[in-house]
Amino acid sequence: MDIISREEAIKQSLKFYFTGTPCKRGHIAKRYAKGRTCFECVRHLRKQGIKAKKDRIEAALLKKQARNTAIANGQKTYHTNDYCAKCATNARYTSNNKCVACEKKYSHQYRKNSPQHIKKYNTQYYQENKSVFQELSKNYREKNRAKLIKQCSDYYYSHQKEAAIYAKQWKNNNIDRYKKQNKHYRRTHLEQHAFSQRRYKARKRKAYGSHSIEDWLWLCEKFDFRCLCCGKQGKLTEDHIRSLFCGGSDYIENIQPLCQSCNSRKHTKTISYIPIDTFLLFPSMREKASA
Ligand SMILES: [Zn+2]
Numbered sequence: 001m002d003i004i005s006r007e008e009a010i011k012q013s014l015k016f017y018f019t020g021t022p023c024k025r026g027h028i029a030k031r032y033a034k035g036r037t038c039f040e041c042v043r044h045l046r047k048q049g050i051k052a053k054k055d056r057i058e059a060a061l062l063k064k065q066a067r068n069t070a071i072a073n074g075q076k077t078y079h080t081n082d083y084c085a086k087c088a089t090n091a092r093y094t095s096n097n098k099c100v101a102c103e104k105k106y107s108h109q110y111r112k113n114s115p116q117h118i119k120k121y122n123t124q125y126y127q128e129n130k131s132v133f134q135e136l137s138k139n140y141r142e143k144n145r146a147k148l149i150k151q152c153s154d155y156y157y158s159h160q161k162e163a164a165i166y167a168k169q170w171k172n173n174n175i176d177r178y179k180k181q182n183k184h185y186r187r188t189h190l191e192q193h194a195f196s197q198r199r200y201k202a203r204k205r206k207a208y209g210s211h212s213i214e215d216w217l218w219l220c221e222k223f224d225f226r227c228l229c230c231g232k233q234g235k236l237t238e239d240h241i242r243s244l245f246c247g248g249s250d251y252i253e254n255i256q257p258l259c260q261s262c263n264s265r266k267h268t269k270t271i272s273y274i275p276i277d278t279f280l281l282f283p284s285m286r287e288k289a290s291a
């Protein structure tokens with residue numbers, strides 16, 4: 001190539017000039033008359049640009065493919081060749097193409113910083129989909145009935161004070177519902193209701209101790225559902241051997257099954273019709289003996 005200075009090239013209105021000296025990158029090449037840039041450098045950069053563009057298109061295509069496969073497989077996230085600029089991980093959500101790690105971080109911060117917004121949103125969402133939620137929780141309750149009952153009873157026994165306060169509050173706030181439920185319970189659980197009424201009376205008389213309906217039924221069964229005084233089978237009443245009036249306890253050991261008339265006749269006298277060895281058979285006694 002002939003040497004031609006820039007001024008000469010401009011005079012002749014040529015596009016290039018050539019001095020024979022190397023450029024910054026060491027090319028000995030013609031240069032543009034307008035901006036003095038090296039022709040080889042420009043070609044090199046252009047080549048690089050084209051390659052980068054090609055790479056970008058290819059990467060985008062791969063990403064799209066990965067996403068489509070994930071959608072077809074019903075996956076919530078997918079992995080791409082496009083790494084997140086912020087956290088350098090490559091898992092993204094199929095729904096919105098956003099980075100999983102960054103979204104999690106963001107939502108965690110949002111929850112932490114705006115609990116009121118979240119609460120408001122949740123309430124609104126619940127109200128809009130109330131029937132769905134109710135259906136779901138009903139199904140759950142039906143499926144896990146035994147587990148839930150156990151949970152409730154465990155909680156009750158470990159928080160009896162709180163439970164009593166809560167029950168009182170609930171009763172005061174829902175007095176009509178309470179009355180209705182109570183009435184229903186009385187009608188459907190005659191024996192249990194009568195039993196708990198008797199316990200209530202005993203407590204009112206400041207009797208110490210208590211016993212369960214199972215204890216009472218066990219006792220009746222032990223004596224073939226007969227009155228211990230006259231031996232008749234029929235409706236039995238709980239008689240306190242040593243009456244509550246005279247300071248007797250409400251423990252099952254102080255109870256004997258008598259018919260109504262024998263119970264009335266005995267009144268407050270202390271008479272035990274129970275054979276002495278029976279006491280060893282009481283469930284509570286047996287538990288104590290085996291422990
Ligand atoms: Zn160059």
Ligand SMILES: [Zn+2]
Binds near residue numbers: 084099101
């Ligand atoms: Zn990220």
Ligand SMILES: [Zn+2]
Binds near residue numbers: 230
């Ligand atoms: Zn009798």
